[in-house]
Amino acid sequence: MVAGLEDLRALCGRDGDHRRGWAFVRAMTEAYGYPLADGDGVDEAVLRSTEDRLGVPLPAALREAYLLFGNRRDLTATQDWLVPPQSLEVGAGGVLVFRRENQNCAVWGVPENALGQDDPPAVLDAGDGWVPYTDRLSVALVEMVMSEAMFSGYEDHVDNRELDGATLAALEAGFEPLPLPVLPFWAGMEGPGVRWLSGPDVLLRDDGGEWLWVHGRTPEAVQAVRDRLPGDWLMVPDD
Structure with missing residues (x-):
């Protein structure tokens, strides 16, 4: 039985709740020896400063991910890397890039026109333009943690x-x-x-x-x- 499997099913279901994704992350990291702890997240003031600079609120799913594990490099930046809030930018293509492949061969982002959603779609650019990646950003972030935890195992x-x-x-x-x-x-x-x-x-x-x-x-x-x-x-x- 996979730790937190029911939460993962709930996240990926038709009416998925991004908060169930964080419950899965907690269960998975605990089971595999990387438990989350107080202090693993980015300070709320950093996120507010980022939102002031960008002029828009961050999607709830991205905010919650930063607050929960944004400072855990073993879960966010072993192979590829979650962009620190201070470096978030909306690029010329109208996409907020939140993750980068370690040699910048690919980037993951959220379309600017979807930033007002709690859990917007995520898109991917591997060099030939933006294509759909996941219907919900939270799914992309959970998969990121699974991959980075594996690479740091x-x-x-x-x-x-x-x-x-x-x-x-x-x-x-x-x-x-x-x-x-x-x-x-x-x-x-x-x-x-x-x-x-x-x-x-x-x-x-x-x-x-x-x-x-x-x-x-x-x-x-x-x-x-x-x-x-x-x-x-x-x-x-x-x-």
């Missing part, structure tokens, strides 16, 4: 490998899809997207049917995935 709690047809079929047969939508894969926009799956004490991310990441609550859980999906895993511990 203890060495023996994570692994990754290339996917081939046989392994992809075994992955689909042996693991359960999470209720997150399939997201555009910025490094392969023309192909399959990014999807998340789960197994006993593990979360798995399939990047476009090309690469697989696994994040386990324990080293044993990661090894169980290796055993079930044998192949050239990159983080196999030395004997």
